[in-house]
Amino acid sequence: MLVDQKYWNPVLETLPREEIRKLQLKKFKAIFQWAYDHSKFHRSLYDTAGITPNDIRSFADIRRVPKVEKSMMRDVQRKDPFPYGDALCVPLEEVSEFRQTSGTTGQPIYQADTWQDWEWWSECWAYILWAQGYRPADRVFIPFGYNIFVAFWAGHYAAEKIGCEVVPGGVLDTKARILKIQELKATAMMATPTYVLGMADTAKNKMNINPADLSINKITCAGEPGASIPSTKKRMQNAWGAKVFDHAGATEIGAWSFECQDQPGGMHVNEAFFLVEIEDVETGEIIEEPGRRGKMIITALDRMAQPCVRFDAKDIIEWDSVPCSCGRTFRLIKGGVIGRADDITKVKGVLLAPSAIEEVVRSIDELCDEYEVVVDKLGDIDRIKLKVELLPGLEDRVKEIESRLQDQLRLKTNLGYRIDFYDYGKLPRHEVKARRFKDLRKSH
Amino acid sequence: MTAHKIDLKELERKVQLMRKTAEELKEMADSFPALDRNLSRMLATIKMLELNIGI
Numbered sequence: 001m002l003v004d005q006k007y008w009n010p011v012l013e014t015l016p017r018e019e020i021r022k023l024q025l026k027k028f029k030a031i032f033q034w035a036y037d038h039s040k041f042h043r044s045l046y047d048t049a050g051i052t053p054n055d056i057r058s059f060a061d062i063r064r065v066p067k068v069e070k071s072m073m074r075d076v077q078r079k080d081p082f083p084y085g086d087a088l089c090v091p092l093e094e095v096s097e098f099r100q101t102s103g104t105t106g107q108p109i110y111q112a113d114t115w116q117d118w119e120w121w122s123e124c125w126a127y128i129l130w131a132q133g134y135r136p137a138d139r140v141f142i143p144f145g146y147n148i149f150v151a152f153w154a155g156h157y158a159a160e161k162i163g164c165e166v167v168p169g170g171v172l173d174t175k176a177r178i179l180k181i182q183e184l185k186a187t188a189m190m191a192t193p194t195y196v197l198g199m200a201d202t203a204k205n206k207m208n209i210n211p212a213d214l215s216i217n218k219i220t221c222a223g224e225p226g227a228s229i230p231s232t233k234k235r236m237q238n239a240w241g242a243k244v245f246d247h248a249g250a251t252e253i254g255a256w257s258f259e260c261q262d263q264p265g266g267m268h269v270n271e272a273f274f275l276v277e278i279e280d281v282e283t284g285e286i287i288e289e290p291g292r293r294g295k296m297i298i299t300a301l302d303r304m305a306q307p308c309v310r311f312d313a314k315d316i317i318e319w320d321s322v323p324c325s326c327g328r329t330f331r332l333i334k335g336g337v338i339g340r341a342d343d344i345t346k347v348k349g350v351l352l353a354p355s356a357i358e359e360v361v362r363s364i365d366e367l368c369d370e371y372e373v374v375v376d377k378l379g380d381i382d383r384i385k386l387k388v389e390l391l392p393g394l395e396d397r398v399k400e401i402e403s404r405l406q407d408q409l410r411l412k413t414n415l416g417y418r419i420d421f422y423d424y425g426k427l428p429r430h431e432v433k434a435r436r437f438k439d440l441r442k443s444h
Numbered sequence: 445m446t447a448h449k450i451d452l453k454e455l456e457r458k459v460q461l462m463r464k465t466a467e468e469l470k471e472m473a474d475s476f477p478a479l480d481r482n483l484s485r486m487l488a489t490i491k492m493l494e495l496n497i498g499i
Contacts, residue, residue, distance in 0.1 A: 009496050011450055023498055116488035123492050273495070302495055 008130035012272040027301035035307040038089035099150040125158030128258035132245040136163030141186035143169035143177045185215040193226025194434040197369040200239035212241030228336025231362035266332040275299040290321035314341040354437040360408045370427040376440040
């Protein structure tokens with residue numbers, strides 16, 4: 001039976017490693033040739049570096065190919081054809097999809113896709129959803145404001161491709177979405193971790209509905225690392241009585257990794273469709289071995305209109321040392337995306353990853369889901385303020401909870417914090433991605 | 445169907461036949477929007493078949 005099949009693609013997902021590498025090299029050569037032949041931007045970049053398609057014979061050659069950074073794409077998009085610029089590889093009339101990045105790190109990048117690219121997007125997502133147990137009998141609710149951001153658009157199309165029944169939860173507010181899930185007995189959902197927790201909070205505290213009593217049995221997260229942070233994942237799974245899975249993707253890359261049903265504490269890279277390299281941030285050396293963190297350089301091997309070739313994604317990842325029990329031969333990245341090179345910052349001389357703070361806050365049961373971190377300077381000295389919300393009725397235990405929180409934060413991050421406690425509901429709520437980490441030193 | 449029973453060569457042959465047929469139809473459809481546009485979509489889908497068998 002089709003529904004009993006473990007893999008969306010029983011051939012590619014179980015290919016021996018050497019076959020995967022051969023396929024990646026073959027595809028890299030093809031996408032490099034395509035970009036060289038059709039994009040003025042790429043040809044100029046590669047000509048300047050003195051590298052042509054004929055030079056690509058091995059993975060060592062691939063490492064000589066210049067990386068593309070987001071800031072370069074901003075320059076590209078000031079050129080013709082409007083609005084995509086000269087990295088566009090197809091005539092404008094072949095572009096059928098417009099999306100843009102959220103602009104959290106600067107001017108948004110516009111992303112062009114042809115219909116084939118869009119089929120590719122939903123194909124990548126089909127690998128994700130099938131691996132997470134989505135099947136044709138599922139009724140999938142998508143509480144997402146369908147708009148210019150790619151977010152769950154491709155998840156919607158992939159769920160359709162798999163044969164699921166898809167309920168678009170577009171402009172409904174949170175309460176209406178919860179009532180619709182209840183009314184339709186939806187079995188699966190896709191949302192950011194922030195919103196998964198926010199919906200559960202609204203259901204419990206404003207509607208007297210226990211989300212675990214609803215029929216959702218699996219949730220796919222995106223947009224934030226929460227589903228790979230153990231304490232956040234646990235909160236979401238407990239709140240909804242459902243399995244929660246992570247996936248990572250980006251507008252200018254595609255949906256490149258996913259957690260499978262075995263929940264191995266990491267995500268598979270879809271290596272049939274993407275080439276992921278990990279680069280040592282200090283030396284620029286490519287890291288092949290497990291256990292060493294570095295910055296992801298990624299190539300979307302089949303994306304044509306606006307190619308993504310050795311894109312410096314700034315995601316911090318590391319290879320896992322053990323293969324997954326699910327049997328896929330696609331490599332795992334341990335703990336998912338650990339952070340972004342932009343966000344991992346030195347505070348008082350210590351490297352701080354905001355996800356480490358989240359792991360601690362969400363592991364303290366007496367605290368609500370929301371929190372905020374503000375780093376600033378008092379004179380020449382860095383200081384970190386952590387704002388948290390206490391669950392109602394625990395006000396007389398503040399000192400004990402603060403002491404536990406301080407101990408855990410020092411253990412996990414090697415830093416001391418000023419902690420401000422707020423009453424439940426006082427910190428801002430977010431519907432999509434939350435900006436919980438604010439480094440005010442950068443504006444000084 | 446398990447991985448070891450999949451005849452990739454035969455799958456490839458039939459997918460290429462589909463591509464050839466769709467391309468030939470598209471050439472005949474340049475004044476027939478309903479065919480031309482649907483064939484473009486069909487060719488995108490055929491590309492996904494190709495990617496999934498590693499062509």
